Amino acid sequence: MSDNGEEPQSLxxxxxxxxxxxxxxxxxxxxxxxxxxxxxxxxxxxxFLQQTLRPSDLGSIITFSDQARVAQDFTGKLxxxxxxxxxxxxxxxxxxxxxAVKTSCKNLSREDxxxxxxxxxxxxxxxEDNSSISKIEDAxxxxxxxxxxxxxxxxxxxxxxxxxxxxxLTENTGGRVLHARxxxxxxxxxxxxxxxLRNQYLLGYKPANWQADHSFHKIHVTTxxxxxxxxxxxxxxxxx
Amino acid sequence: MKARELKALxxxxxxxxxCLVAQQGPGPKTDSSSSALSAMPSSHALTEAAAGALSVRxxxxxxxxxxxxxxxxxxxxxxxxxxx
Numbered sequence: 001m002s003d004n005g006e007e008p009q010s011l012x013x014x015x016x017x018x019x020x021x022x023x024x025x026x027x028x029x030x031x032x033x034x035x036x037x038x039x040x041x042x043x044x045x046x047x048f049l050q051q052t053l054r055p056s057d058l059g060s061i062i063t064f065s066d067q068a069r070v071a072q073d074f075t076g077k078l079x080x081x082x083x084x085x086x087x088x089x090x091x092x093x094x095x096x097x098x099x100a101v102k103t104s105c106k107n108l109s110r111e112d113x114x115x116x117x118x119x120x121x122x123x124x125x126x127x128e129d130n131s132s133i134s135k136i137e138d139a140x141x142x143x144x145x146x147x148x149x150x151x152x153x154x155x156x157x158x159x160x161x162x163x164x165x166x167x168x169l170t171e172n173t174g175g176r177v178l179h180a181r182x183x184x185x186x187x188x189x190x191x192x193x194x195x196x197l198r199n200q201y202l203l204g205y206k207p208a209n210w211q212a213d214h215s216f217h218k219i220h221v222t223t224x225x226x227x228x229x230x231x232x233x234x235x236x237x238x239x240x
Numbered sequence: 241m242k243a244r245e246l247k248a249l250x251x252x253x254x255x256x257x258x259c260l261v262a263q264q265g266p267g268p269k270t271d272s273s274s275s276a277l278s279a280m281p282s283s284h285a286l287t288e289a290a291a292g293a294l295s296v297r298x299x300x301x302x303x304x305x306x307x308x309x310x311x312x313x314x315x316x317x318x319x320x321x322x323x324x
Contacts, residue, residue, distance in 0.1 A: 003301065012300055118304055149304065174305060196306045203303045210299055221305050232305030 001203065001221045008205035017202040021056040021117040023074070025104050025148075028088060029125035029155075030063045031095040037155045037181070038090040041124055044186035046082045048122075052194045053078055060107065061085055064100035065092035066131050070107070094131040097123070098139040101150065101169065105139075109146035119148040120175070120197055122190075126155050127162025136169060143173045145237055151175040151196075153189045174233040196231065212240045 001008065026045055034041070053059055053076070061072040061084040072084035101123065108119045121143075143150050150173040152166040159179045166177045176196070178189035207217065218235045 001303070017304065147302075196308075200304050200306045203305065204300055205303075206300055210301075212299075217301075219301075219303055221303060223307055227309055227311050228307040229310060230305050230307050232303055236301060 001205065001219070003205070003207040003219060004209070004217045005220075006208045009208045010206050012204040012206060014201065014203050017118065017200050020200075020202065022052075022054070022058075022197065023108055023117050023119045024053070024057060024059040025062055025108050025119075025121040026059065026085070027062045027064060027068070027100055027104050027121055027123045027125075028071075028085075029065075029095060029097070029123075030088060030090045030092050031065045031128075032091050032093065033095065033126050033128060034124075034155055035090045037126075037186075038088075040183040040186055041155065042085050042088060044180070044183065044190050045085045045124065047187060048190035048194065049078060049081050049085070051191075052197065053081070061088075062100070062104050062107070063088060064096060064103075066094040066096050068096075068100040068103040095125070095129055096132040097125055097127070097129040098132040098134040098136055098169075100132075101139040102134055102142045105142045105146040105148045105150075108148050118197070118200065119146065120193075121148050121150050122193060123150065123152045123166075123169075124155065125152065125166075127152070127159075127166050128156070129165070136165060139169060140172045141237075143169075144233060144235065145239070147233070147236075149173050149175045149197075149233070151193050152177045153180050153186070153193075154178065155180055155186075157181055171231075172234045174231050176231060210238060212238055214239055 001011075026049075028041070028045070030038075049059060055076065058074040058076050059072075059081045060070065060074045061081060063069050063071050071088060072081055075081065101121070104121050108121060150170045152170050152175070154162060154166055154177055156162050159181075163177060170177055178192055180186040180189040203221070210217075215238050216235050217238055219233060221230045221232050223230060
């Protein structure tokens with residue numbers, strides 16, 4: 001691995017972290033453009049929550065159209081989460097994805113929660129942002145600073161329209177875009193997110209050159225085994 | 241004359257104490273161990289003072305990552321296509 005192109009001073013640990021507690025946000029687009037696929041989306045999200053959340057995990061449900069709203073704040077109670085998903089309704093006017101991602105990432109990294117855990121945000125949308133005040137770069141920067149892995153489930157019937165922006169948004173954080181145009185694809189997409197979340201590794205290192213100057217450090221992780229593709233955040237900000 | 245000197249001295253002391261409070265910032269909220277520490281010069285001030293001499297400060301960085309095997313992904317896709 002490298003930090004700004006340099007080998008780290010030392011590697012401090014390397015562990016499989018499938019059991020590290022998870023702080024999960026599900027960010028649901030409730031704008032009118034997703035109305036046709038919405039019931040299937042709700043069903044797939046409920047199944048995902050049932051299969052993914054463990055006793056040490058907390059989840060939250062956030063909806064967005066022109067702005068983000070917390071439908072269910074962080075809880076470990078599965079009934080409360082699935083109930084909140086079940087009650088959601090689509091049909092609002094505009095879509096502000098980048099604003100909603102920023103708000104959700106800040107919510108996921110709230111200071112009152114100091115336990116050591118992983119943070120992930122699953123964005124379910126057709127990807128058509130038409131009213132964000134923030135730019136995509138702001139959303140990426142907030143995700144990186146909050147150390148949130150962002151996944152996007154793209155429900156657009158023509159995913160090519162919105163894929164490049166969603167890819168940019170997610171791959172910088174170590175997440176990815178998955179396509180889901182119907183009920184079976186939605187279930188498959190959630191299953192892939194679950195697989196990735198449950199098969200993570202945690203690597204700790206001391207960079208060769210580090211100062212608290214708020215600069216961006218590029219991280220590159222690769223494997224020696226042929227055929228593997230690594231998903232990890234593209235870097236971090238050198239803050240205190 | 242002496243009163244004027246005393247007044248000047250008081251002004252300097254007030255300015256210095258205000259400066260020290262500003263450097264220490266709002267301070268920790270409610271923790272008995274950290275309230276004892278707050279009586280000492282702030283760690284932030286010490287770090288800043290040391291920054292000139294110590295150009296590189298080391299901290300630990302955590303990276304979470306996962307890896308997917310392209311061969312497994314490709315075989316799944318071909319299996320799906322065959323079943324269709």
